[in-house]
Amino acid sequence: MRYLARSADGTVLLGDDEGFVPLAAADSSLQTMGDALRRAPEGLPAPGDARAARIPAEDITFGLPLAPVKKLWGIGLNYADHAADLHEVRPEEPASFVKPPSTATGPGGPIRLPDPEITNRVTAEAELGVVMGRTFSYVDEDEFDDVVAGFVPIIDMTAEDVLEKNPRFLTRAKSFDTFLVAGPWIAVPDSPTEFLDSVAVRTVVNDEVIAENTLEGMLFEPPELVSFHSQVMTFEPGDVISTGTPGAGVIEPGDSVRAEVDPVGVLESEVR
Template structure:
């Protein structure tokens, strides 16, 4: 099931997207959004007798984290190597504020404080219920679904600050979308799902989730051993090699097999 958050010009609503995806992760032309009653994280899947053509709605970030986004650094060995550091023994955690979240089609705002912002295509896990100290073998019990993330990073600030908060925390530095897929399983990503990032149509990242050092159940177990996770919290699972700079006017497309395509453009922050 693909859960979307959308607007028709009125208050945001939730819905279920029908139809299949093409080879580029795009929905059929006749795809329809069936509206839901409230937020499915809290009221479950309750369909309304109200439908919209996908072409007539604007998709928003499929989840608005009320609490936090937890990022994982250097979770692909090749990416750790390209960043010039060793692979951490344990998952390397950092936080992005919920105010960094934007949706598909929204602008990534290039901040005045940076001269080097970078894209990072990633699988994002959406947590479905309050949990703490989750054993890895029970991770599926707390997963609401999966979506695509761009863990935008100001590389120059990351280097000068010596930590991640400012470099990864600007408004618009966490595009999510285009929907939440609920029918996948952690094993699908362990077996391998292709991640590709395109910058202005040029392929920059081409990796597989099979290359994650710490798989999704292990990440949930690790993060939840440190902090309580709440419904709507998001865990970013790390990025493969090939990250690089973005400039004002660039368009970034991140496609993940089974999850669709997330597209955003870069604009100067006003």
């Protein structure tokens, strides 16, 4: 498996389990994250063949890998157990919403909570993000491997008290600055569809596992989500569908939140 990342200074990186190299050192025709995402469905070069030595992941300060941020789709109530916990009716179609690019921040965040007079109950939710690698629309589920670049851990936030006032306030409840953390990298497997069989997602707050599940617990799995939303809009490289959470935890200033998305990676952020 390959990994695509961006360092804190903006350098685009290509990696594997042994470390990372500058993307251009592996292939001079790949200069941007967009170049790499478009190449990903075909296969990325090997970091070991690059004209640079690998740098271990622990020696890198990672930035937001999605920059520049494009379309961010979220999926609500996509795990049956989570919908039951909230006493919500299971949707017959994906319950989706869009978050603005200004919500996105990189590993470590921090997640900045709004003024308590606006919202005093914010929850954090670990999710698997699907990153697109092609410009496409109207694709079938069996074309998933042809259009997807890879997967990224995501921490999504919701101002629950805002949402409880009226379900039509969902966009506002999801759209505060820093209400989506992504990273530290995009995992690029050889076969995205087969890779999904091994994925598990855990929401962790202050080292306490709040909720966990595998994708078998989803109502709508990623290939269906991509196909469904491609009937609505044209996707472009770097667009993301965050596929829903197995469960959310209330967060307060000083807390630490983790999205553990096996085997994609672990994403952590502080709360302020």
